[in-house]
Amino acid sequence: MKKTVLSLALLGCLTAPAVFANVAINGFASIKGGMTTGSDEFLYGYDDSFDLKNESLFALQVKSDLGEKLSVTGQLLGRGNKDFDVGFEWAFITYELSDNMRVNAGRLRTPFYKYSDFKDVAYAYDWLRVPQGVYGLGFDNIEGVSFYRTAQLGALESTLQAVAGSYDGKAIVSGLEVDAEIKNILGLTWELAKGNLSGRVAYLTGKVTIDAESASLGQNVTIGGLFNTLNGFGLNNLVSAIDIQEEKGTFLGLGLTYDNSDWVAVSEITRVKVDNSFIAEQNNYYVSLGKRFNSFTPYVSYEVEDNESRDDIFLPFQTVLPPQLFVPVQGLVRSQERSTKTWNLGARYDFHPSAAFKVQYSSEKNDTTGDRAGLIALGVDLVF
């Protein structure tokens, strides 16, 4: 056995320069544009003037095989909505423990959803964009370690991923960009596939801290200022029920896919909770159905977001608090209320071996605000 390995390695050395390069450079890009269908409609960063920057992106990946089962990968990505400023989206080392087990360490994608890992590589799926009602959580990347194992369990193909790490960056809460930190992230995802059918479950937990104190509640009142006033009244309990200081956050996601190369149906359902904070429990799902006609794949999908605000936080204080304090507290808690339903209709056309043209119409109805927004977007996704 040792001899075989040795001779294999020697042979590899002899043939390697011709066949395999030590450094592999790959890339992907999306050039997309879109506009909403009305002047007072806003969706996914678009308004009613055609914008070719918002969802466009460009990425280069360099992977260097260091031999002895060790490799290092860096993925540089620039997004149009960040002025194409380039940063490391992924940067990790990989150690192959065996043929079907590997460990990645560094900056990795948080494996919340079925398409999390490659949601920027739109060429890899049929939609123009992943369903935002479900995929809009943020916290895309973590610094940590991931263990990845594929196995054959009888007739089932199993893919197991365990992840541990932390997040330190920005998050969007109630439409405001705030500083967020999640420590002690632990997660497990497991995907089982048999023939055309596959199922996935993901569970992640972490200690969430979100610093929203500088965020404005309007009229020169910041969230931090409100907390100070409440604490001054001795309402520390109320403050601690609202703020997000090392609270336990949990994510549960379930996914089901049927793909017989002709029809492709996908659904994911997710639940997000942050204990002891004003963050609403988020119960979201989507269903999607597509049909492949050679290189043309039309699809339709439907997304639902249901975030019910935690009114139980402020209701006991309705008669206790003066209106000038009750109203901002209520406003803050209620800002988490969100109920939307979105229809998407679109198509993918593989016009080139490495590129796909896509067009998608999305119509979002927001039941909380009563607003409706339509968006038409089109573009090209490619890999190279």
Add this chain to the structure above:
Amino acid sequence: MFKKMLFSVLLACSFSAAANIVVIVNPSNTSSVNAEELVRIYTGRSNAFSAVNLAESVPLRAQFDEKGVGRTSAQLKAHWSKLVFTGKGTPPAELANEEAVLEFVANNPQGIGYISADKVTSAVKVVHTIN
């Protein structure tokens, strides 16, 4: 004479058009490969072999993708881009032509590749045939 030549040329052409694709391994390799294992190898679920592919410009590649792996070339490319850009796998190296595949497999005990049946030599072993 001319007629005979024309006939044999035609025959050769029709043969090569209808030629089966054969999956080849090194003669020293005793592993067997069935249709399912082949799909696993060429979708990155099995690393039991050191697999090579034909370049996309070779017509046999599209036939193999379709009949051997059961997906269109575009679907397979989408599949591999999922693995490549998430650090979960590297697609089989692409070689320029069938001769290069033959040479790689002949010289690599773990090698696996595919060529048209009429190109097989004694330097490799056929483990699977795709009609």
